[in-house]
Amino acid sequence: MLPEKALLLSQLTLTDPDFTKALSAQVAPAANPESTQTKSAHVVLPGSWVESTTGNTINGFYKPTTTSKDEKNNHPVLMGKCEVAIGVFMNMWLGKTAAEDRLVFDDSGQIVGTFSRKLPDYKPMASFEHPVPSGEIDELANPTTVEILIKQNVARLLTALWGIGNIDVNPYNISIKGEGSVLDYGQCLPLFMLIIEGSDGFLKRLEEVVVYKPQKLVGEDLNTLPILSEGHYRNHWPTNFVPGTLNLYKQFQSYETFRKLSVNSHLRVEIAPGKKVSFQEQMFESLLTMLLTYDPEMLRARLNDYLGDLPLDFMSLPEARKEALCKSDTVLFNERTDKAPFVKHMMTVFQHQYDELYRAVVFYQGFKLEDGPIAPVVSFIEFLRNRPSARKKTIAWAKEQNTLFSFSDAAKFNAETMEDRYAQIWRDAHVIQFWVLWHALIKLAKDVAKDLRIKPIPAVPDSLFKIEDNITETGQIIKPLMDQARDLDVSVDSDPDSNVTQGLKLLNEFIVKLTEASVKYFDSTRNLLNIQENDEYCEALLSLPKLYHKKICDAWSSTAWVGCFVGLVRELDSLHGNLRLDLHKFADDDALAAPVKLNYTALLNRSYKDQEVVNTFIGALFEWANAFDRDVLISLISQVKDLYEAKWFNCRYRGPEIAAYLKDLEKRKEVDGANILAYVLSTGECNKGSLNTSIIENILPLVLRWRRGFGGIDNVNLMSLDNALSGNAVDSVYYTQKIVDYVRTAEQFTHIYSPLSQMKFNRAMYSWVNKLSRERFAALVNQALNDHEPEYKPNASHATQWYAFLRTTVRTVKSYTVGGTVSRRPEVLDYLQDKDLSNSGVLGSIFHFKDGGIDEPTAVFGVPATERPFNLCLFDLIFAEMTKEVSASAAAGVRLDSALEIISKVDKLSSKHYPHFPSFKYYAKQYCQHTNDQLAPSQAAEQPTPLPTTPMLPMASSM
Incomplete structure (x- = not known):
């Protein structure tokens, strides 16, 4: 059975059925707009087919496969299958601007070639072979300024080509016209593809020497992108002065302009009225898109659509290539995997590639060359923190892509899965901050123990953060810390009962509990990560220092160690503030290199009775009342009323009134939640045990939990109240009185007590x-x-x-x-x-x-x-x-x-x-004292000043 998205040769209408004539790729080279021919290593024929569901004619290019009996055999069936799979993968990153390849079968069910859909607006770049003539200007073929490259968002193409390991990015394979597009995946994942394609001639043999070795993606490449770091040279790449194969015909005419991007990556260019962006911003946005859109289940579904249950079948290659593949990777290429599904094989390859990309990007720590020409580059976590809108842009883009392609639901982007992936990326990007802080705590414990011991103690563990090639989850980084924390030797052989020794034992307990909480969070699987998981860990970062801070400080009050410990607690407060996903998700964008502006320690230590905090909560309270289900709100108030028990010496007189009002609301659907709540709170007392106070005590945690889901500055303002609530330290009478004062004077309400x-x-x-x-x-x-x-x-x-x-x-x-x-x-x-x-x-x-x-x-x-x-x-x-x-x-x-x-x-x-x-x-x-000679104030043109009201509070934003 053919794959769902495969084609039959009989469906194609070819412009030239003579397979021996080598024709061009997608469009004519810049030097001769009328020509359809250029040099090609493979036979490529223009053609078309008619889509049965829409009746649309799909234009493109047919590339026949070769067999082991062919003299050159430079496009074997396995290579065709790989190109189709890589096209599916690239489509996940670039959408319709990445060339889509499909397998072509003959009537007997044999693969005879691939068909590549023609890209819209494709225009190859100018090369040494086909330059833009001197005196002529063609900025899309030969861009002369970095502004042009930024306006055309070339970063989007370069990061994708870098991420897939394409070593053949020559002027004919990339276009910056329109949205920009890429094609020809024959030399992506070069370790395997070059072996599969085989060598032919001097240049191919040179290519074989250069790239027949693993070329992994490393964060250092981002320091100077598009110029790649030393040791990660690509044969053909836009910044190359001399291509790796010495084929100067494929040198970019604009290679110097591409190289200038490294020096000017921070340069902000106006791409739309009032909107400026830099190459560096575009680079990180593109990398985030590549990370967020990767979904193994979705990718598998798409690969199945294009490739079905075809086997790997690498044994059909010539003997030399078959042996080279087996030597290159004994796990991927062996007798057992030869008959295994090709999709399974490619999923393993793509997962490996994604893991490399993930390690290189998520843990990227930035770059700054002192007194050098290269612009500083921010770390990836700085980009995430200062560009919260990038996540929303990527998810919106993915939803749009779902409408542009005919895919099953399983093969479509899933916004919920992307949110889970973002929660993982956000968490993992903070692991370095935790790693450094954890080792600082260990060092403090060792230093104190060293001062209290006569015999020497073991050396402090290495605190240098390193990512090994086998790391695929942050849990692998954090879990070993648990054993180190439990095995931490803080025993002393002098003065065992002193306050300092007791403080050291408390610090050891603190480190163990902090590590336990951190292992639980950083080792969570992606589908379990959400704001609640993030909240729980952030709560641990608050509650644990609160539990141990005073005890350790009291024990060490007469030593210099107390200052070190307090400093590390402040760092934990900072990690808590930085890590809070609920604050981040709906925050506003900031300058890319903007430092953390909020002093979370001060915000947490601020009194929750501060007027700004109170005002923010009141605004959030009535926004919550309107957003909350109206019937559930009425039921909640009724339940609190029923459970409320007044003091024995008080007369409970509001029950019948509230019950009658709530009953009347059944036929008054126009009354919103804010007015319902305001009506109930407008009367009655605000002492301990009163109905109003009971209502606020029940509602306050619900409001904070709801508000936390929106993030933004309001959550920042509510941090101290949230913190006080977690410690059961909120003066509910004080808050009730403030709220009642507000509802009795605020002009926003329309109930009868307004x-x-x-x-x-x-x-x-x-x-x-x-x-x-x-x-x-x-x-x-x-x-x-x-x-x-x-x-x-x-x-x-x-x-x-x-x-x-x-x-x-x-x-x-x-x-x-x-x-x-x-x-x-x-x-x-x-x-x-x-x-x-x-x-x-x-x-x-x-x-x-x-x-x-x-x-x-x-x-x-x-x-x-x-x-x-x-x-x-x-x-x-x-x-x-x-x-x-x-x-x-x-x-x-x-x-x-x-x-x-x-x-x-x-x-x-x-x-x-x-x-x-x-x-x-x-x-x-x-x-008072109004006379008959005076017009009643209610009838006067100049009516008496209305009752003074409190200023309208800004309602909590739902950003």
């Missing part, structure tokens, strides 16, 4: 009162006075009158000793008798008692001697009358005065909170 609703309510009340006749208003006031002092009621009992006498006596004594009012009745009646005062002026004067305070009932022997404070009695009567009028208007179908609409939204349970809001005092003062 500042806007309070303003409307108070204005409606004073406006309504002002429209009453004086007689009706006086009747309400007198009724409230009788409710307040029931002895004045016509039907007052003797007991009530006698008790009133006691109350009056107590008030009189109190007024002469500590001050106070015997009765408010004379004061209130005086206001009513003042003909100059309007009704609203009388009401404002009454409510302005004690600057708007609620007059407390007088107590006799601890028992209240009045039923209720007078202001509350009057308020309840006025609200009841307003509600009756509003209800009557609604029943009669009369359109309600817009000023009274707020009254229809407030029920009896809700109304009782209004006299306790700051706005009650504020508006009492506004209307």
Whole structure:
């Protein structure tokens, strides 16, 4: 059965069926635009085929394979299969700008060649053989400035060609036109491909001498890319003055311009309005794309589509080549693997290549040549830290690629897998920082032990970070540290019971626990790595120093060692801050070489009560309330209410109100989570055990956990609160009070307790009162006075009158000793008798008692001697009358005065909170002493200043 993406020779329409005529690669050389011919080591025929699913004609080039009986045999079937596989691999990195090759079969099922799809906008570079003539300008064939190369993002092509080990990057195999593209994979993975292709002539034999040896990818190549490091020379490469094969025909005419990129890799060029980029940035972005897009399962699925279950079959090569392959790698090439699936073979080869790439890039530590012409190069971890957008760009690019090719789901890029890969890359790029810190702790322990011992101790382990060729996971680097930590000899033979010795034992415990946590994190497999794993390790980096810091510092307080230990703890704090994936993922880009700006030690040590921290949390809280599932939020508040138990001496009066409100929300879907939460928190107390405090205690960890998933500066600001929460040290009463203060004054809310609703309510009340006749208003006031002092009621009992006498006596004594009012009745009646005062002026004067305070009932022997404070009695009567009028208007179908609409939204349970809001005092003062000659403030063109509000907090960003 043929592979899914294979072609039949009978499907092809060839321009020239004469296979003996060697034709060009993709397009004409620059010297002769009309020509279709150039020198080629293989027969290449232009052709096309029609795609059955779309009916589109696919143009390209057919390259027939040769057999062992052919005289030259320089394109055997195995080479064709390798080229197809490498094309699939390169497509993973470069997408449609990498040439796609397909196997071509004859009717008997034998492989007879490969077909390479024509690349769009392909234009070969100018060479020594076909230069751009002197006096002519063709910047895409012969770029004369590094700006052109940067604008065309040549870094994207060069890093891919470097990563696949292509030693034949000549002017005919690369194009910078358009998006840029590459073709011809015959000399990629050179250790195998050159053997498979075979040698022919002097140049081929020279090539064989040069490259028949392993050529691994090394980080040093990135120091001066595109100029490669010493010992890693490529036969044909854009910066070569003399090609390795001495074939000057394939020298790039623009080789000097390519070489200048090494000196100017930091030069930023404007590639779009307002957007500048450097070669160095493009290089690292391309390398990250190469690392992120590698997915073994996806690659296997694609290779299966193109190659099916074909065997390796290297034994079909001529004897000399077969023997050379067996000698080159006895694991990959032997009698057993000969019949094994070719896809399995290539997966092993590609994994090896990726591992080399990973080691070279992820652990790259940067480069700086003192007083040299080469521009400094940042480390890979600096690039990751300062370019968080690069991850998002790569994933977005991969999603776009999924729409451009016809692949099964298994063969498509998987964004979740790429996120997992990024978490691995992010972790592994920090391993050097941990390695250095761990060895510094070991050295400190050894140095202290050395001072306390008479006999010498073993030498400190080598702290130089080295990556061996067999390392494929960071767990292989970190796991050996566990044995070293457990075997650390800190025994002393002098003064074993001293404080310094006890501190040394504590340090040993600390190192062991830190190593255990680090092995768990760095040895995790990629599919288990996520923000939660990262969080757990970062938490260990915080909690372990917190556990041991004070004990060790106390033990070593009189020694110089304490300063060394404190310095290393600060380094751990720095590692914690640098490593936090949740902070990084949604941070903003910074200059490529920007240092770490945040002092994480200071941020962690900052009080969580700092106003900036509080403001940030409040902003995050209400953003969370809107983002959280509304029904789940309502259920959460209801559960907290049900579990809440007030102190035995408190009266739990809010339960029915909250329950009724939450029930009412079932038919009010327009109310968002922020307003629901603000409504509940707007009333009630903020002491320990109160309902408001219980709600905040339950919600606070949920908000921090949710916010952590977004990263950004808000998470930085919340670090101290997060840290305090982990140690159960948060003063929840303090935070509850701050939040309640905010919801009572912030203008962002629209619930009935919001500042806007309070303003409307108070204005409606004073406006309504002002429209009453004086007689009706006086009747309400007198009724409230009788409710307040029931002895004045016509039907007052003797007991009530006698008790009133006691109350009056107590008030009189109190007024002469500590001050106070015997009765408010004379004061209130005086206001009513003042003909100059309007009704609203009388009401404002009454409510302005004690600057708007609620007059407390007088107590006799601890028992209240009045039923209720007078202001509350009057308020309840006025609200009841307003509600009756509003209800009557609604029943009669009369359109309600817009000023009274707020009254229809407030029920009896809700109304009782209004006299306790700051706005009650504020508006009492506004209307106090208001006269008949004045227009009511609610009707005035220049209305009274609304209740002062706290500034709007910046909502937490969801970057």
